[in-house]
Amino acid sequence: MSDSGATITGSRRLGDIAGHLGLRLHGDPAVEIDAVGTLTGAGQRQISFLANPAYRKQLAATRAAAVIVPPEAVGDCPGAALEADEPYAAWARLLEWLHPPRPARPGIDPSAVVDPAARVDDGAEIGPLCHVGPGADVSPGVILGPGSIVGAGAVIGADCRLLGRVFVGDRCRLGRRVIVHPGAVIGADGYGLAMDGGRWRKVAQLGAVRIGDDCEIGANTTIDRGAIDDTVLGVDVRLDNQVQVAHNCEIGDHTAIAGCTGIAGSTRIGRYCMVAGACGIAGHLEICDRAIITGMSAVTNSIHQPGRYGSGIPARPMRAWQRILVRLSQLDRLFGPGAR
């Protein structure tokens, strides 16, 4: 069920690729490369990569003209090898070179609704059916994809790309080169409620959201505005799809959070953390730098030491799992009367 990779415009000589990436080439520099591909899908005139050792078996069988590989795999390449200490980073740089994101096409689509009191730089692209509110500031190089909404007083930094149907609430601020995928909601009200005489009273959410340079926000991810102060993402924070960041969270530089993870209010996550998918992180916690949370974990206490943490349980056949559940309920009897 696979396609055969992505074709580039024109072609590149392998020697030029090695030179551009600063990699050592084992093979003929004159070979022409037309396209990038996977190890299994690539054919002649295509380049591929090996980063995940799980796919090493595919390397021996590849028909790719060249493969970016770690040093220890150079000898296994049927074709040319580009030796890289960090093959995946080299691959990312190669794609950046061969398939750069398109630049903004400056101008405002006639169907967009830009408030007269908004400031839209002449170098920004405002796509069809976008709305830019009063006092908003859209910087040069920005692309607002179709159906995006930028609230009153919001600031969109230079070269941001909102792919389409993004919502940025009033007064929220994005740094430079922030990428926001469709359906993301930045700056909805935080979930602030006070029980008052038997009914909920809404606590006005007066803060905003501040996002640093080079962040990426996934599709349908939500980041709530702060209650009083702001919700803050540092620089180079990378959120996958359907992540939920509650009010007044702070997420440190270079932290990556995978899909479907939710973070409750006022939790501070350090720098260079990695949170896997579908985790739940309770509110008012401190997570130190370089903490790694494995998938489907419930983080209910602060973390003060770097390292890996988790509480996910691997699924197994239901009969075996149900037996364990029964045993869990009976654990106490093993400990004897009065045991603690």
Add this chain to the structure above:
Amino acid sequence: MSDSGATITGSRRLGDIAGHLGLRLHGDPAVEIDAVGTLTGAGQRQISFLANPAYRKQLAATRAAAVIVPPEAVGDCPGAALEADEPYAAWARLLEWLHPPRPARPGIDPSAVVDPAARVDDGAEIGPLCHVGPGADVSPGVILGPGSIVGAGAVIGADCRLLGRVFVGDRCRLGRRVIVHPGAVIGADGYGLAMDGGRWRKVAQLGAVRIGDDCEIGANTTIDRGAIDDTVLGVDVRLDNQVQVAHNCEIGDHTAIAGCTGIAGSTRIGRYCMVAGACGIAGHLEICDRAIITGMSAVTNSIHQPGRYGSGIPARPMRAWQRILVRLSQLDRLFGPGAR
């Protein structure tokens, strides 16, 4: 707090209903049916069904004029019985007949923005405030509900229904009769990042999403485009709301995935699988045909045998649960020193 069911246009004789569905009727074929309803809500001139045995007690008390039931429940119907081996399938066919989805109303709403280089069939309906990008292809019978966005070069197959505010990214392709609910995002970038000198470098996502005929995609569900090759859904794949499908997943024909489940990258799920709600499925796995995953499970290993799998833990009173948590931490002492 219940309504009294859904009224149809005109009425149908019970005999005609039995004939249309190919069911055996126990009762008077001349009875007129005006509406469908639940066992508890239906009254005279209404038809209902029993599929879930949990509701069998309601059958004896129903005031419905007729009920579609499995053979073993025919004797319990106070009114007429329509005997069906598969009562829920019969019910689905009945509703299809009585309440067919409305056909497309061909034409392009004046507020829609259709690129001159898009191809929109004369038999397609483009609703208010939609955007169709250059090179996109919208087939006959398609309904694009209000606010939907179809990217450059995307293909929307015949008779697809995008209910409104759907996003289909560049070059993504939907088969025929695909239903996409509001807020779904098909074709955002996959979550591809390479650490490079202390910062994340984005890995360009060059693939697309391909969806087969007769799939249904729930509200606010996200399906990312592949990194190089495509993310692929087979035919008749049914995703509920808020499902997340990461880049390069492949989901086999007739597989159904319930709400809030997330699937990490490059995992392949077989045909006729059923995944319950709020599961997390790790990346790079193979799940065979007819695997059933129960709710809130974490799937971290490939599955090679059909059957039921799980790791969800039923909630219980907190005092009891906390006692189990304490015992979990103490398990080691039961196994004695040096035990493995």
Add this chain to the structure above:
Amino acid sequence: MSDSGATITGSRRLGDIAGHLGLRLHGDPAVEIDAVGTLTGAGQRQISFLANPAYRKQLAATRAAAVIVPPEAVGDCPGAALEADEPYAAWARLLEWLHPPRPARPGIDPSAVVDPAARVDDGAEIGPLCHVGPGADVSPGVILGPGSIVGAGAVIGADCRLLGRVFVGDRCRLGRRVIVHPGAVIGADGYGLAMDGGRWRKVAQLGAVRIGDDCEIGANTTIDRGAIDDTVLGVDVRLDNQVQVAHNCEIGDHTAIAGCTGIAGSTRIGRYCMVAGACGIAGHLEICDRAIITGMSAVTNSIHQPGRYGSGIPARPMRAWQRILVRLSQLDRLFGPGAR
């Protein structure tokens, strides 16, 4: 990384604030207040509050001119104290007074598409790029934020605020003063499928969604329409972001459900329940009034007694957690042969 709070228009004397809130003031009533702030961020002429005892240490160090505190903390305030039995409720009321939500600006934006057969009250505000379908009814005081869609025959009660890019499906009905955050989808089809001869057959979803007065619906939350009868939220129900409510659920008055929780079909949740984040609640259950579900729990059985329930497991260092997982697999051997 903090801002310095939210400034109000003009200023208020502390005595007036105490009077408005009905609180006992310990301090100089003539002090002027310009802004609200956090305990750590507030400075002179600012007011703050203490509700969560976890932040009590911050109280002693605050530079706020005044703090709303519970009676037992009055003596710890460096500045003035406003004594409140329910400090968080008092704070909510203060913000409501100082920062009221803006009223509707009646009128229909020229870019909005309102069907001629819709009824939009003269006192409603229809924002840019909204769509209101035929037969829809939009009441006085309503704000439809940019990009919102109101389906055919839907009813939006007085003073509702749809913040932007909200989807309300055909025939769904919102009570008065309902707040809906961006990306929410109210009234997508329920997930109704019947297996019929080896393929899924869609079960038409004929019900709608009915939402009572004073509810709040979070960003990217989804509430499906009922299969036959309606999905129903009572009054003052508060849903956070990315909550999923399946078809025919009923949620009782004053119940609050935190982010990323999913509720399967036909489950009835009582009044004054509190469900924490990232829970999964199975279908066809009954949850009684005043049940409290802790975070990341899987609720698979009905709950008949008020109180706290849970099954979430706190994350710990992976080595320790993996040891527990091994022990879980070995539990049976502790119970001896033939044990149950």
